[in-house]
Amino acid sequence: MVEVYKLTKRHLDGAKSGDAKLDQIKIFSTCIGHGVGTIDFSEKILEIANDEFQQILQDGDEYLRFKIGNLNKYFEIEIFPEHAVKLIPHMMECPFREVLRGLSQGYLVLRKDFKN
Numbered sequence: 001m002v003e004v005y006k007l008t009k010r011h012l013d014g015a016k017s018g019d020a021k022l023d024q025i026k027i028f029s030t031c032i033g034h035g036v037g038t039i040d041f042s043e044k045i046l047e048i049a050n051d052e053f054q055q056i057l058q059d060g061d062e063y064l065r066f067k068i069g070n071l072n073k074y075f076e077i078e079i080f081p082e083h084a085v086k087l088i089p090h091m092m093e094c095p096f097r098e099v100l101r102g103l104s105q106g107y108l109v110l111r112k113d114f115k116n
Helices: 020-031 050-059 062-069 081-090 095-101
Strands: 002-009 041-048 076-079 108-112
Touching (some): 050 062, 062 076, 062 081, 081 095
Antiparallel strands (some): 002 041
């Protein structure tokens, strides 16, 4: 099972600089080593069955297989809006594609769930 989490609240929301890229870097750097979701608040928004996830990989292009296929190696992957833009055109119709379409700020985290 693959779980998809979406950032719902940031601990730095009150300390924005006005530079979106700088704010993203600050947010991401504070999460490294702490586990995404520990400092920021993420909510599970989708579960993808292993069979469906494998089908998404098989039907995708080289970038898609590289970006989200590494989940089997690293067990957790972050997807930012700039990644979503590259993934959407080469992804089959599925609920995960709809989630990517709605990603305009923040990020998603894909996690491999070994219990299911």
